[in-house]
Amino acid sequence: MAADFDLTLDCADAKVLAEFWKTALGYVDEPPPAPFTTREEWLAQFDLPDDDSADDGAWLCDPDGVGPRLSILKVPEPKTAKNRLHIDVRVPGGGSPGERWARVRAESERLVKEGGSVLEEFGGHHIVMADPEGNEFCVAAASA
Template identity: 45%
Template structure:
């Protein structure tokens, strides 16, 4: 039996982080439930106070293949390296010569969206194909590989 799952990210600004990751992954902000024109309308109908309506946002794969990403507001700031992070497969089929160049192009796009470049790990065959360590706008680490 396969199970559905989502990836949950604790953060300070769920809407901003959801917007970043939607653009980074070619995902979309999850639409409101059927019968509602907007999330504020749905949340108001569900009894969520106006001051709490920005406490969570989600993004989904428009093709329905990838997991849902859920961003929830938490009071504490990020303090240490993530124990779990996302790897964005930006060049899964690229040959050794083209791989790092493709990753560099994707890194530039993500930096323009608000990511920060951390470091480059050079290829070290046969086990390491080379990758870039990045962080999202709130400092959560991820890799381009």
């Protein structure tokens, strides 16, 4: 049996990054674990430093329960190097290679409008992008 897993992104601004990744992945804010009704209540059970707040993190999930959860956590140090692990955003839909590539380009353009940036384009295959804090990810067509 395969293990469940979550992905975690370190960041400087959890709210900004959460909004970007909700848009990019179609994810939603994950509700706090039962019996808590807010993230603030849930966080209060931990012995966190006084300057920590619920705004220092975001917890996202696939509304269909299929994809991994994504935690976005504020850290004090800045990003300094290329990611060793990155997310591939797969654009759905079949059709010809040209049609699939047009959807990949349209998705990358949409994500640029949301604060992402294009780093490199591998024509017909995938586009390497960065989120608003410079975390690299790729946009590619879903497997046919």
